[in-house]
Amino acid sequence: MHSTHSTAPRMVRVTLVHHGVAYGLRLTGEFPAPGLWSGVGAADMRVASLEIVSPASIGRSWPARRDEPPLRSPVKGGAPALTLDTHPHNGCLVRADGFGACLIHPDGRRLLVAPGDVEPWRWQRLLLAQAVPVAALLQGLELFHASAVQLDGRVLAFTGPSGAGKTSVAARLLLAGAAFVADDVLALEREGDAVIAHPGPALMNLRESTMRSFDADELAELGVELGRDEGGSRLRVRRKAHARPLHAIYVLRKRPGHTGDVRIKRLSPPSPAQLLGAGFGSAIRTPERLVRRLDLCAHVARCVPVFELEAPAQGPPDAVAEAVLRHGRRRLE
Numbered sequence: 001m002h003s004t005h006s007t008a009p010r011m012v013r014v015t016l017v018h019h020g021v022a023y024g025l026r027l028t029g030e031f032p033a034p035g036l037w038s039g040v041g042a043a044d045m046r047v048a049s050l051e052i053v054s055p056a057s058i059g060r061s062w063p064a065r066r067d068e069p070p071l072r073s074p075v076k077g078g079a080p081a082l083t084l085d086t087h088p089h090n091g092c093l094v095r096a097d098g099f100g101a102c103l104i105h106p107d108g109r110r111l112l113v114a115p116g117d118v119e120p121w122r123w124q125r126l127l128l129a130q131a132v133p134v135a136a137l138l139q140g141l142e143l144f145h146a147s148a149v150q151l152d153g154r155v156l157a158f159t160g161p162s163g164a165g166k167t168s169v170a171a172r173l174l175l176a177g178a179a180f181v182a183d184d185v186l187a188l189e190r191e192g193d194a195v196i197a198h199p200g201p202a203l204m205n206l207r208e209s210t211m212r213s214f215d216a217d218e219l220a221e222l223g224v225e226l227g228r229d230e231g232g233s234r235l236r237v238r239r240k241a242h243a244r245p246l247h248a249i250y251v252l253r254k255r256p257g258h259t260g261d262v263r264i265k266r267l268s269p270p271s272p273a274q275l276l277g278a279g280f281g282s283a284i285r286t287p288e289r290l291v292r293r294l295d296l297c298a299h300v301a302r303c304v305p306v307f308e309l310e311a312p313a314q315g316p317p318d319a320v321a322e323a324v325l326r327h328g329r330r331r332l333e
Contacts, residue, residue: 008332023136023187024198035203035236042332046139084283098286102131108138121227143280148181159253159278172321179240194245203238207232213317248305254313262311270306
């Protein structure tokens, strides 16, 4: 009598690893994230892995010691919805009420993500707009609060105070044929005499007021809407994935009124406050970061043209983009 053995195939769990490039980092992860997983990047790029974990796991990985308390980034106006704490041994912890938490290891090469109980595009906004940029800072890049496009092969960046229109002018330029580089956060590094601009994720956030200036066809041309709330819309857009030299910076300023020309003038030299004040990630206060930022801003002031762009606050929504197109292409000739 012979024994029999089952020959049924055993189930093998296959894990799909995604690859993407953003803020000068080559990223990997095992969860879907529209707009992030685009390209594998070069072999010599800085790398970071993104891992989904439980909130309890984040808590166990953040044992702040009494003799070395964390530093909390200053937030104006009472209790913050968003906090960024840093610790000399445990790294950086980004938290947003209801959206989850992200722990970035001190070397910026590993991020633990505990999503909140919200739609994926919401907690991924915290990850991609805050945590991954912090990882880039920890790995030696510098960040500006700026949007950027590639026009005729050259990168133009737009910075200015909140509400100045950084995203709006970038979106208008995309409709005019420019290519998307970054929205709100731009990663930069010095490479010889050049300042290299690294693309952000292929995502753009449009405020409700900005959205009203576009018709339905224009919004559809800009990208695919991933989600919308009272703050505006999140779009997945087409992006240029390769880093390129930064060609010019436009500092946006609004003046009261509906009428008047868009004025562009060269700042030579630009005010140190205009460059240093455009920085992202003020909670990262190491001496190495301070030296790097001062060096980069000094190099930008010497080697990258910086222009002030002043426009009427209630002027035509496409007037600024048209002025940049004329000015940028004239400089590119």
